[in-house]
Amino acid sequence: MKAFYGDLKLGILGGGQLGRMLIQQAINYNVTVKVLDPDRSAPCRKLCEEFVVGSLSDYETVYNFGKKVDLLTIEIEKVNVDALEQLEREGVMVYPQSRVIRLIQDKGLQKQFFKENNIPTAEFQVISSPEQLRQSHIPFPYIQKLRRDGYDGKGVYRVNNEADLAGAFTEPSLVERLIDFEKEIAVIVARNESGEVKTFPLVEMEFNPQANLVEFLIAPSTLSFEIQQEAEQIAKKIAEDLKIVGLLAVEMFLDKSGKILVNELAPRPHNSGHQSIEGNTVSQFEQHLRAIFNQPLGDTACLHNAIMINVLGEPGHEGPAIYQGIEKVLKCPGVYIHLYGKALTKPFRKMGHVTIVDVDREKAIEKARYVQNTLKVIS
Amino acid sequence: MKAFYGDLKLGILGGGQLGRMLIQQAINYNVTVKVLDPDRSAPCRKLCEEFVVGSLSDYETVYNFGKKVDLLTIEIEKVNVDALEQLEREGVMVYPQSRVIRLIQDKGLQKQFFKENNIPTAEFQVISSPEQLRQSHIPFPYIQKLRRDGYDGKGVYRVNNEADLAGAFTEPSLVERLIDFEKEIAVIVARNESGEVKTFPLVEMEFNPQANLVEFLIAPSTLSFEIQQEAEQIAKKIAEDLKIVGLLAVEMFLDKSGKILVNELAPRPHNSGHQSIEGNTVSQFEQHLRAIFNQPLGDTACLHNAIMINVLGEPGHEGPAIYQGIEKVLKCPGVYIHLYGKALTKPFRKMGHVTIVDVDREKAIEKARYVQNTLKVIS
Missing domain, CATH: 3.30.1490.20 (ATP-grasp fold, A domain)
Structure with a gap:
C-alpha cells in the first residue's frame, strides 16, 4: 500500500460538508484528494486536487472516477455500488466496502442484519x-x-x-x-483493516418538544455508566459483525424502560459526530482517515462538555445566504463556527454547525441556546 | 465592508505552510481565498479559489494580484510594499498595513522603533x-x-x-x-481595526545545547507570573504603538538577570504559535482572521500543556520526501501531525510540525522527545 501521506490519491464520492471537513483534516497528512459530486458548486469544489462534476448513481461515472484513485471513500451512501464492486475486483481499495454500503443503502437489509446478528432493534x-x-x-x-x-x-x-x-x-x-423513546443517542465507531475497533463516547440528542426537532447534541453523556457501556458495546459489535473498514455512526433509541434499540446506521462521518472536532482528542474525520488508511486509531476521549447545533436555513428564506449574528456569537469564548460554503439557503437546509465547549455543562447549554437564538441564515 | 463569511475575497501573499494553515481555518467562514506565490508547487496550490504563480517582490505582480481581492494579507514579510501602498490608496484593505510591513522588513527601522518607543531591546x-x-x-x-x-x-x-x-x-x-540569555520566549498578540488587543500566553523555547537548536516550544510557561505579565504587556504595547491590524509575533530574550529584551517582530502567524491550534481556545490562525476582518478577538486561554516540534528534513537527504515513523507516532494519544504538502525535502527544511498535548507537563515533554526521535523526513 502506498503511504497515506503524500503519494496516495484519495477519491471521495460526494462533495458536501462531510467531504469538506474530511479534506480539512486530510490536509494535515498531505493527502491528494479528488472529489465527485453532481453539483458544480458543492462545498468541496475548491479544496481538492481535482473536482469532477458527475452523477454518483451512474455506473460509468463512478467507475471512471474510481479508476483514477488508489482509495475510494464516501461521504454519502447513495452511490452506484455495482461500480464500487467492479473497482474492488480491479484492485482499487474501497472503504467502507461495497457490500457494507449495499447493505446499509437498503433499510430492509439493514434490519434483517440486526435480526440475524441479535442486535436489539424495534x-x-x-x-x-x-x-x-x-x-x-x-x-x-x-x-x-x-x-x-x-x-x-x-x-x-x-x-x-x-x-x-x-x-x-x-x-x-x-x-x-413505534418506540416510545426517552432519548435518541448515537455512538460513532471506527474499525481499521487490521481489525482495531474504537468507539467515541456516547452522544445524546436533546429534543425540543415545541419545535418537534432535535435541538442539539451533547457529549459526554450523563446517562448511567451501564447504558453508555452497553451502547458502545452494541456499536462495537455491529462494526465487527460488518467487518467494516472506516467510520460507522450507530443511531439508537433509549426507550422508557431503559432498553437500547438500534435505529439506523451510516457508514461514514455523521452529523452526530461534528462536536468531536473540538470536543474530543481526535475528531471523527481524523478517525475515518486513520481507519481507511489502516493507521492506529486515535484516542476518542472527551476533552470538555461539547454541544453541537446545526445552522439551518430559516423558514421563509430562499436564495443567496446571509448570516446574521456571527459577530455576536464570536464574542462568546469556546464557540466554534463551521460554515459549509453553500451559496444558496433554503428552509432547513444544513448551512453549517456550531460547536460550543465549556467545562461547565450548564453554561455550555446556556451558550448553545444563545447561539441558537442569535445566529440566523436568511436571504 | 463586505461580510467576511462568503462574499469577501481574501488575498494571501505567500503560499507556504502559514498560508495553508490560515486557509484550513478560513474554510470555516466560507472565505474565498486567492494566493500569490512564486513556487507553482507551494503548499497552498490546491486549497484556494485561485492560485497565481508570480513574484512577491515585483510591483506589477503584487499590484495586479491585489486589485482582484477585497482584503490582502501576508504570510511572509518579503513582499513589494510599494504595491501595497498603492493598493491602500486605491481602497484595497491591506492588513497588516504596508507601513507596518515596511518597518518590520528593515531590522534597522525595527530597532529604531523599539528605541523611540521605550521598548526594551539589546x-x-x-x-x-x-x-x-x-x-x-x-x-x-x-x-x-x-x-x-x-x-x-x-x-x-x-x-x-x-x-x-x-x-x-x-x-x-x-x-x-550579544545577550547572555536564560531563555528565548515569545508572545503573539492580535489587534483588530476597532483597537481591541489580545495576547496569547507566553511560549517558552526549550534549547538543546548539544544540537545548538531550539528543540521545542512549550506552553503555558512556568516562568513567574511577573515575567509572563511583563512580556505580555510589552507585546501589547508594541501592537498598540504600531497600531497594527492583524497578528504580531514578538520574539524576546529573557536574560540571566531576569530582564526581558525584545529581539524581533513578525507581523503574521508565526512558528512560535503553531501549538495554539490544539493548545488554546482559538488558534493564531483563527485570531489573525478575526483581527483582519475586524471581528471580536477570540479567547486565547491554554487548554492543556502543549509542545510544538518542527519536523525538519534530515541532514544528508534531498529529494522527494519520505516520512518515517508516522505510524508509531499516531499510536501516542494527544499527538497531532501537521505536514505542509512539500514534495521535496532538503536538510533542515520545515516539512511539518507536531503538537503534543497532555495534562501532565512531564509526560508531554517525554512524548515530544519520543516523537522527535521517531519521526524522520528522508528521501
Whole structure:
C-alpha cells in the first residue's frame, strides 16, 4: 500500500460538508484528494486536487472516477455500488466496502442484519406491496420507511390508523413498531483493516418538544455508566459483525424502560459526530482517515462538555445566504463556527454547525441556546 | 465592508505552510481565498479559489494580484510594499498595513522603533559601511544582522574579535550586543481595526545545547507570573504603538538577570504559535482572521500543556520526501501531525510540525522527545 501521506490519491464520492471537513483534516497528512459530486458548486469544489462534476448513481461515472484513485471513500451512501464492486475486483481499495454500503443503502437489509446478528432493534416487517402493508402484524401506530433513499426525515411516514394507509408509500418499505423513546443517542465507531475497533463516547440528542426537532447534541453523556457501556458495546459489535473498514455512526433509541434499540446506521462521518472536532482528542474525520488508511486509531476521549447545533436555513428564506449574528456569537469564548460554503439557503437546509465547549455543562447549554437564538441564515 | 463569511475575497501573499494553515481555518467562514506565490508547487496550490504563480517582490505582480481581492494579507514579510501602498490608496484593505510591513522588513527601522518607543531591546548600532563597523562602540563579541531579508538564522553573523571582521557583511546591517540569555520566549498578540488587543500566553523555547537548536516550544510557561505579565504587556504595547491590524509575533530574550529584551517582530502567524491550534481556545490562525476582518478577538486561554516540534528534513537527504515513523507516532494519544504538502525535502527544511498535548507537563515533554526521535523526513 502506498503511504497515506503524500503519494496516495484519495477519491471521495460526494462533495458536501462531510467531504469538506474530511479534506480539512486530510490536509494535515498531505493527502491528494479528488472529489465527485453532481453539483458544480458543492462545498468541496475548491479544496481538492481535482473536482469532477458527475452523477454518483451512474455506473460509468463512478467507475471512471474510481479508476483514477488508489482509495475510494464516501461521504454519502447513495452511490452506484455495482461500480464500487467492479473497482474492488480491479484492485482499487474501497472503504467502507461495497457490500457494507449495499447493505446499509437498503433499510430492509439493514434490519434483517440486526435480526440475524441479535442486535436489539424495534420490531419490524419488510413490506413489498400495499396488500402486505394492510395485513401487517405490527399494531398501530407504526412507522413506515422506504427501504431506499430516505434521509433527514424524508421517506418516513407515520401510520396511526386504518385511514392513514391511504397516504402510505407503495414502494418497497418496512414498517416498524413505534418506540416510545426517552432519548435518541448515537455512538460513532471506527474499525481499521487490521481489525482495531474504537468507539467515541456516547452522544445524546436533546429534543425540543415545541419545535418537534432535535435541538442539539451533547457529549459526554450523563446517562448511567451501564447504558453508555452497553451502547458502545452494541456499536462495537455491529462494526465487527460488518467487518467494516472506516467510520460507522450507530443511531439508537433509549426507550422508557431503559432498553437500547438500534435505529439506523451510516457508514461514514455523521452529523452526530461534528462536536468531536473540538470536543474530543481526535475528531471523527481524523478517525475515518486513520481507519481507511489502516493507521492506529486515535484516542476518542472527551476533552470538555461539547454541544453541537446545526445552522439551518430559516423558514421563509430562499436564495443567496446571509448570516446574521456571527459577530455576536464570536464574542462568546469556546464557540466554534463551521460554515459549509453553500451559496444558496433554503428552509432547513444544513448551512453549517456550531460547536460550543465549556467545562461547565450548564453554561455550555446556556451558550448553545444563545447561539441558537442569535445566529440566523436568511436571504 | 463586505461580510467576511462568503462574499469577501481574501488575498494571501505567500503560499507556504502559514498560508495553508490560515486557509484550513478560513474554510470555516466560507472565505474565498486567492494566493500569490512564486513556487507553482507551494503548499497552498490546491486549497484556494485561485492560485497565481508570480513574484512577491515585483510591483506589477503584487499590484495586479491585489486589485482582484477585497482584503490582502501576508504570510511572509518579503513582499513589494510599494504595491501595497498603492493598493491602500486605491481602497484595497491591506492588513497588516504596508507601513507596518515596511518597518518590520528593515531590522534597522525595527530597532529604531523599539528605541523611540521605550521598548526594551539589546543595545545596537545601525551600520552602513565596513568603516563604520570597525569603529562600532559595541564591544566584542557581538552579532551582526543584515537589515533586510534575513530569516531562520540567515543574514546573521557573530563577531567575536577583530579577526572575524574580515568575514562580516558589507551590506547595510546592524550590530547588537550579544545577550547572555536564560531563555528565548515569545508572545503573539492580535489587534483588530476597532483597537481591541489580545495576547496569547507566553511560549517558552526549550534549547538543546548539544544540537545548538531550539528543540521545542512549550506552553503555558512556568516562568513567574511577573515575567509572563511583563512580556505580555510589552507585546501589547508594541501592537498598540504600531497600531497594527492583524497578528504580531514578538520574539524576546529573557536574560540571566531576569530582564526581558525584545529581539524581533513578525507581523503574521508565526512558528512560535503553531501549538495554539490544539493548545488554546482559538488558534493564531483563527485570531489573525478575526483581527483582519475586524471581528471580536477570540479567547486565547491554554487548554492543556502543549509542545510544538518542527519536523525538519534530515541532514544528508534531498529529494522527494519520505516520512518515517508516522505510524508509531499516531499510536501516542494527544499527538497531532501537521505536514505542509512539500514534495521535496532538503536538510533542515520545515516539512511539518507536531503538537503534543497532555495534562501532565512531564509526560508531554517525554512524548515530544519520543516523537522527535521517531519521526524522520528522508528521501
